[in-house]
Amino acid sequence: MKLLNQSLLYVTLVMFFIIGIWAVIFYVNLKDEIRDSIDDGLENNKLLILQKVRVDSTLLLQNEFGGNNFEIHEISKQQSFQIKDKYKDTLMYRQNEDDLEPVRILHSAFEYDARYYRLNVISSLVEEDDLIEDSFWSVFWLFIILIVSLVIINNIVFRKIWKPFYEILNRLKTYRLDKSETTIKVQTNTKEFIQLQDASNALLLHSKETYTSQKQFTENASHEIQTPIAIIISKLELLLESDDLQEKEGKTIVEVINISERLKKLNNSLLLLAKIENNQFLEQKIISIYEVSQYFLSSYRDFINYKNIDFKIDGDDSLQVSMNFSLLETLISNLIKNAIFHNKENGNVSIRITKKEFTICNSGKSTALNPEIIFNRFEKDASNGKSTGLGLAICQAICKSYGIHLTYHFKENKHCFAINFDNCKVSN
Known part of the structure; x- marks a missing residue:
């Protein structure tokens, strides 16, 4: 009210x-x-x-x-x-x-x-x-x-008196930290509204400084960390091509290269999480969930064929959302990749798209996962040494940033993840 x-x-x-x-x-x-x-x-x-x-x-x-x-x-x-x-x-x-x-x-x-x-x-x-x-x-x-x-x-009378308050409120709703927006300024002689305006401007200034600082940090970290990792991998690959390299030493170098690749993936994932939490993905467009799902289905076709997985998708273009394209791609990609890599030989994956929900189910382990911890950072299958344990945490962070719900349930020996897109669904 x-x-x-x-x-x-x-x-x-x-x-x-x-x-x-x-x-x-x-x-x-x-x-x-x-x-x-x-x-x-x-x-x-x-x-x-x-x-x-x-x-x-x-x-x-x-x-x-x-x-x-x-x-x-x-x-x-x-x-x-x-x-x-x-x-x-x-x-x-x-x-x-x-x-x-x-x-x-x-x-x-x-x-x-x-x-x-x-x-x-x-x-x-x-x-x-x-x-x-x-x-x-x-x-x-x-x-x-x-x-x-x-x-x-x-x-x-009262509406006129409260007009400055609603002007400040509307400015706060539409204020963008990534834009060079001016401070909030409304015409009022009411002491309380002047104090609210000053407090809002002080909070926005602090938020903008923090946002800029964190953005610079993530950008610098992305550049500064990725470069030495890439150099390390490149040097190791050159060393691996040496003629006088012993087999035992070659295996050690391969292990170090794999660890470096994992470190690279871990760094990218952590930087992505930081950007999501700092709301650095602000540009949005209307996207079809069906089309994105079809794209990644074709991208992972080799893995699907390698494991002989029966993959089917049921739905159409009725579910369209307004989101950042990169984040939506990451969200759908992680869930599809998760369903394929954690599947069993001759298993199956099914995607169902309705007017407001995306659901992906896959065969795999015969026991349910713990829904209380699977979305935590670094929570992963101990048998999979290549996993960073951040895939589902990234999916959850993306969903939270848009106010949509990502849930897990185990039914008929299938692991299912469902996303309700009600809050960002585009009405047809």
């Missing part, structure tokens, strides 16, 4: 809570005030009726409400002492309204000419209830207007 929407949500909840409590208190107080006002009116009507009774005793015969707002019934003295002034809400059928009507009634008693009477005085609550209902809807619409106002303020 965006920060603006999250702020709006919290403000709305707080407003709902505050207005809700206020509305309940307002309703209770309003109803209490209305009832007090009606009770005062009933008390006043009671006094007026008692005054009229002393002037006109015929009012004592008013035994029904009828069109009036009171009724009088004669009672015993004992009953009159038991009646205290009491106010109560009730429903009453009124002939003039021809319907049940909410009323407030006062029960009281009085003495006149040594006789005792019960007096009931009523007052309609229709107008008062309408007032309460109108007040409720007023509060409700007030709440709606406040929420709408908050949304408008959020989308116009």
Whole structure:
């Protein structure tokens, strides 16, 4: 959820809570005030009726409400002492309204000419209830207007206030360490955004210096280490061609050449890992996984024929990804080479390409590998002295750099590696 929407949500909840409590208190107080006002009116009507009774005793015969707002019934003295002034809400059928009507009634008693009477005085609550209902809807619409106002303020005023923040965020998303980009500069007078801008620029400067330093190191290491290794191999090969070389010495030189070749491969692999982790492969293009797989299948055809491996590929061009071409070639090449070199005689390799996944399975050892350690650096088959133990580590590093998943599973005596390309898949 965006920060603006999250702020709006919290403000709305707080407003709902505050207005809700206020509305309940307002309703209770309003109803209490209305009832007090009606009770005062009933008390006043009671006094007026008692005054009229002393002037006109015929009012004592008013035994029904009828069109009036009171009724009088004669009672015993004992009953009159038991009646205290009491106010109560009730429903009453009124002939003039021809319907049940909410009323407030006062029960009281009085003495006149040594006789005792019960007096009931009523007052309609229709107008008062309408007032309460109108007040409720007023509060409700007030709440709606406040929420709408908050949304408008959020989308116009707050969005303008937070504009520098989103500008800085967008610059950080698109910033390229390998390009000569200027520092982030936004127009703002807000102290916090200025501090965020300064902190971002300081972090980018440090990252760029580190990136440049590591890039120079990998380039220098690649050149400085590869050159002496190549010279060593060249000198040893010349020495191997000497006429007076003994057989035992020749074998020793061949072993040293093999070790040098392995050192060369190890150096290349480590440098490749460093470049991947430093994000030095930034150029991307749209590539067909099927075409890359077919290319390396033909490249390793001699090895496939030598081991008499049954190789098949199932899929089409439906899976296309946006990646660095060199890294994708390394990824697919390592997996295919791994499936061939670690296979058995007369074994099989199968590749399956779907709309979002590349899966390669091969026969080989009858026991599963440990999925917890096979992607670790220098984790290799002890029987294979030529392996650097970095092939799967490089594959995992490439996948992590693009946020895609490389997994291993053992099924039906086959070792399978699957890559889910969802995060860099190109929609057709």
